[in-house]
Amino acid sequence: MMGSDAVKIAAHHPIVWFARRIFSGVVVVWAAATFAFLIQCVLPGDRAQIIINATSGNVGVASSAELAAINAKYGFDQPLAVQYGKYILRILHGDFGESYQQHRPVAGIIAEQIGPTIILAVTALLFAWIIAVLTTLFIAGRDNMWAKLLNDTQVFFATAPPYWLATILLVVFAVKLRIFPVIGGSSPAGLILPTLALALELSGFFGQVVQNEFTRVLEQPFVTSARARGMSDFGVRLRHVLRHAALPGISLSGWALGKLLSGAILIEVVFARQGLGGVLVAATSSRDVPIVSGAVLVSAGLFVLVSLIVDLTYRVVDPRIRLT
Amino acid sequence: MSQGRLQPVPQQPDLLTVDSLRVSFGRATDEKAVVRSISFSLRPGRCLAIVGESGSGKSVTARALIGLAGRYANVHARQLSFDGTSLMGLSDRAWRRIRGNEIGFVLQDALVSLDPLRRIGKEIGEGLLLHGAVSSRKELAQRVIALLKLVGVPDPETKAKQLPHQLSGGQRQRALIASALALDPRILIADEPTTALDVTAQAHVLSLLEETKTRGKALILISHDLAVVSRVADEILVMREGEVVERGNAGQIFKDPEHPYTKQLLDAVPSGRPRGSRLSPSAIVRVPARQTQPEVQSPPKSRPILLEATSLVKRFKGPDGTLRTAVDGVSFELRSGETLGIVGESGSGKSTMARMVLALEEPDEGAVQFAGRPWTALAERERRARRRSLSTIYQDPLGSFDPRWTVGRIISDSLSSDVETRRKRQERVIELLDLVGLSQALLDRRPLELSGGQRQRVAIARAIAPNPAVIVCDEPVSALDVSIQAQVLDLLGYLKDRVGLSYLFISHDLSVVRHISDRVIVMRRGRIVDSGATEEIFRNPESEYTKSLIAAVPRLVRDHQIGRSATILEEGIA
Numbered sequence: 001m002m003g004s005d006a007v008k009i010a011a012h013h014p015i016v017w018f019a020r021r022i023f024s025g026v027v028v029v030w031a032a033a034t035f036a037f038l039i040q041c042v043l044p045g046d047r048a049q050i051i052i053n054a055t056s057g058n059v060g061v062a063s064s065a066e067l068a069a070i071n072a073k074y075g076f077d078q079p080l081a082v083q084y085g086k087y088i089l090r091i092l093h094g095d096f097g098e099s100y101q102q103h104r105p106v107a108g109i110i111a112e113q114i115g116p117t118i119i120l121a122v123t124a125l126l127f128a129w130i131i132a133v134l135t136t137l138f139i140a141g142r143d144n145m146w147a148k149l150l151n152d153t154q155v156f157f158a159t160a161p162p163y164w165l166a167t168i169l170l171v172v173f174a175v176k177l178r179i180f181p182v183i184g185g186s187s188p189a190g191l192i193l194p195t196l197a198l199a200l201e202l203s204g205f206f207g208q209v210v211q212n213e214f215t216r217v218l219e220q221p222f223v224t225s226a227r228a229r230g231m232s233d234f235g236v237r238l239r240h241v242l243r244h245a246a247l248p249g250i251s252l253s254g255w256a257l258g259k260l261l262s263g264a265i266l267i268e269v270v271f272a273r274q275g276l277g278g279v280l281v282a283a284t285s286s287r288d289v290p291i292v293s294g295a296v297l298v299s300a301g302l303f304v305l306v307s308l309i310v311d312l313t314y315r316v317v318d319p320r321i322r323l324t
Numbered sequence: 325m326s327q328g329r330l331q332p333v334p335q336q337p338d339l340l341t342v343d344s345l346r347v348s349f350g351r352a353t354d355e356k357a358v359v360r361s362i363s364f365s366l367r368p369g370r371c372l373a374i375v376g377e378s379g380s381g382k383s384v385t386a387r388a389l390i391g392l393a394g395r396y397a398n399v400h401a402r403q404l405s406f407d408g409t410s411l412m413g414l415s416d417r418a419w420r421r422i423r424g425n426e427i428g429f430v431l432q433d434a435l436v437s438l439d440p441l442r443r444i445g446k447e448i449g450e451g452l453l454l455h456g457a458v459s460s461r462k463e464l465a466q467r468v469i470a471l472l473k474l475v476g477v478p479d480p481e482t483k484a485k486q487l488p489h490q491l492s493g494g495q496r497q498r499a500l501i502a503s504a505l506a507l508d509p510r511i512l513i514a515d516e517p518t519t520a521l522d523v524t525a526q527a528h529v530l531s532l533l534e535e536t537k538t539r540g541k542a543l544i545l546i547s548h549d550l551a552v553v554s555r556v557a558d559e560i561l562v563m564r565e566g567e568v569v570e571r572g573n574a575g576q577i578f579k580d581p582e583h584p585y586t587k588q589l590l591d592a593v594p595s596g597r598p599r600g601s602r603l604s605p606s607a608i609v610r611v612p613a614r615q616t617q618p619e620v621q622s623p624p625k626s627r628p629i630l631l632e633a634t635s636l637v638k639r640f641k642g643p644d645g646t647l648r649t650a651v652d653g654v655s656f657e658l659r660s661g662e663t664l665g666i667v668g669e670s671g672s673g674k675s676t677m678a679r680m681v682l683a684l685e686e687p688d689e690g691a692v693q694f695a696g697r698p699w700t701a702l703a704e705r706e707r708r709a710r711r712r713s714l715s716t717i718y719q720d721p722l723g724s725f726d727p728r729w730t731v732g733r734i735i736s737d738s739l740s741s742d743v744e745t746r747r748k749r750q751e752r753v754i755e756l757l758d759l760v761g762l763s764q765a766l767l768d769r770r771p772l773e774l775s776g777g778q779r780q781r782v783a784i785a786r787a788i789a790p791n792p793a794v795i796v797c798d799e800p801v802s803a804l805d806v807s808i809q810a811q812v813l814d815l816l817g818y819l820k821d822r823v824g825l826s827y828l829f830i831s832h833d834l835s836v837v838r839h840i841s842d843r844v845i846v847m848r849r850g851r852i853v854d855s856g857a858t859e860e861i862f863r864n865p866e867s868e869y870t871k872s873l874i875a876a877v878p879r880l881v882r883d884h885q886i887g888r889s890a891t892i893l894e895e896g897i898a
Contacts, residue, residue, distance in 0.1 A: 221431050228429035228504070229504075229506075232420060
């Protein structure tokens with residue numbers, strides 16, 4: 001009995017849980033790395049030829065001597081297993097290879113550009129949450145004109161494509177009203193329009209999910225209990241109902257951040273912002289494979305990190321969940 | 325009725341006065357009155373019980389008293405006043421000062437009536453904070469602990485830090501009552517405070533309410549269960565379809581009910597009637613009275629054994645990876661034509677055992693034999709052909725019906741494939757409906773269009789459709805109002821003789837089991853603690869546990885002085 005109790009405690013210790021999560025995170029990143037490697041191998045066309053084209057900028061057939069030199073330089077003449085081993089080793093040392101076009105380390109290029117993209121995605125997530133929570137607090141379970149209007153607006157935002165919203169916002173607020181700059185650069189004012197363009201769609205989506213749950217929870221007996229203690233309607237909404245209603249939204253946040261990161265790439269192009277977007281678009285069209293696979297790896301790592309944060313948040317909001 | 329008014333002149337003025345309260349929902353054209361003209365008054369230290377079945381308007385009445393009847397409710401009254409001030413047309417702010425502070429409110433089932441994401445202590449302290457009754461965090465913590473002690477929750481320091489689901493049902497309900505008592509309100513309204521509880525937990529909560537009354541609080545107790553009410557109430561209002569059909573002093577109503585509906589409610593309480601006798605008036609069910617009563621007593625040993633379970637063991641892996649033994653070496657036999665009652669509180673393993681008998685769960689050890697042949701030891705493919713001989717009736721028929729199917733299809737689906745032609749199947753379905761006392765007009769209805777009682781009858785018709793030998797009844801009447809429960813119990817008794825059935829009857833309700841069973845097994849923590857002929861067990865229980873269970877059963881206290889002595893040991897609930 002003592003033994004099984006000890007096992008039970010060990011299995012529930014937050015550190016054990018954390019270690020497990022880290023381990024499974026490493027597995028996910030490793031799988032992404034392997035996937036990126038295999039993609040490079042099965043990609044149509046000779047890799048050496050692609051590199052020569054990317055470097056010289058014109059399309060032509062290289063001589064066999066040129067190809068052999070490239071093959072030797074990048075180790076393409078070695079067996080696949082050896083190539084794979086070296087690839088993984090390099091990644092472990094933080095070396096994601098060198099861009100075919102820019103002749104600079106991929107890690108450096110991504111590190112330079114990822115900051116603005118992450119800032120854009122994370123602020124958009126915050127905006128989306130704030131908008132969704134505020135509207136829900138005021139309209140859920142209410143039956144007046146404002147509630148209907150705001151609800152319809154949410155549905156509209158949830159279904160409108162973000163790049164279209166981005167263009168509208170740009171024309172209205174930057175070109176016509178001149179409130180915000182057309183090309184933002186990295187100033188805080190320049191962040192607002194792109195963030196809104198990304199956040200509005202998600203806020204509509206979150207809003208609908210949270211509002212659904214909110215309306216359901218408003219009818220629960222414990223809400224009546226709280227009212228019977230003398231709590232005001234707004235107090236009940238803020239202190240009791242919101243917490244329950246936020247749960248499904250929190251679960252969706254991991255997925256949402258992934259969506260925001262890829263959405264950010266488009267928005268960056270529309271607003272001509274600095275960020276991973278421009279780099280990735282250029283790399284994909286010129287088949288600069290190391291940059292693309294480096295981006296795949298980094299996003300896998302980000303995704304692991306974000307889902308860890310989401311799980312921790314969920315646990316704080318819903319203490320019934322045990323770490324398992 | 326008039327006697328109630330002629331009682332000694334009240335020393336204290338009325339705390340709450342309700343005159344001609346009317347609550348309706350909806351607007352002018354499709355307005356539906358849920359409560360029509362109810363009047364009463366309440367003094368400190370007295371308990372008023374409002375009794376009625378679902379839909380009688382008792383809960384709406386209670387909520388109207390604290391201004392929470394709902395957004396769409398229209399509340400009217402000639403007078404509705406608390407301590408001399410009128411509650412009609414009160415502003416939201418004024419209502420909030422009264423709620424919790426002057427009138428405490430306790431709802432049914434604390435698992436959903438306490439916020440499941442908040443710690444018990446925080447929930448209890450909420451009222452204190454809202455009304456500014458404490459000046460510091462330290463004082464708040466002390467008050468919360470004191471309240472938990474007051475309602476008798478053991479180890480209050482730990483419990484205050486726990487979440488509602490970590491407490492037992494009884495402790496949870498008491499914590500909920502503590503949260504309502506936090507500001508020492510002068511009136512406590514409890515809406516079905518014991519309905520979701522086991523008998524022992526129920527007894528604890530009732531003593532707590534009684535204590536509260538003794539401390540000089542005025543109590544309004546709302547329940548569908550007359551037996552529960554009989555222990556605490558001084559005055560009783562019997563409600564039906566929004567109207568008060570009878571009112572008066574408690575002792576008088578139990579001894580000498582005037583209105584036929586009150587009589588019907590009293591008769592429907594199984595513990596109040598001789599075992600096996602009819603509970604419902606014959607006007608409602610077309611069930612002939614059983615002519616031969618004492619047949620139950622004949623030695624059943626001569627009858628063949630239908631089901632035989634030997635040393636059943638079932639373990640489950642808990643969420644933390646440890647094994648929990650749900651059923652621990654249970655053996656029993658069910659003979660032909662017999663009803664074997666299985667009683668236990670929630671978590672005693674009775675439902676797991678039923679699932680093993682039905683071969684829905686494989687026992688870890690032991691086996692069940694059915695009609696003298698192996699049953700659980702077989703592969704499902706070999707069992708399938710014989711599954712028809714073993715039927716079930718569940719607590720919630722709605723959950724076991726496809727909501728889109730009609731009654732006709734539900735029953736027809738369970739008929740044996742031997743009934744070949746469409747016409748014959750249809751005839752058989754009508755025959756079955758007739759047998760359970762339902763009109764064939766219901767054939768094309770869907771489950772949601774039926775009343776609770778009709779649904780359970782359809783479930784019974786479905787269960788007997790394949791001509792089973794045994795029916796496993798898992799809490800078949802627990803979700804029903806007393807009068808409907810009475811009808812269903814009568815129907816089951818009738819069908820047993822008429823069709824020749826044997827029942828494995830599982831329930832947490834001792835009165836129901838006592839009423840219907842020939843033999844009884846009492847389960848606790850996966851083991852059998854008592855077994856034997858029903859009357860023997862109830863008159864002369866062997867184990868302390870069975871004794872405490874029986875002592876905890878709320879009885880109709882027809883003489884109002886008896887029955888206040890039921891004290892139960894705390895260890896009964898873990």
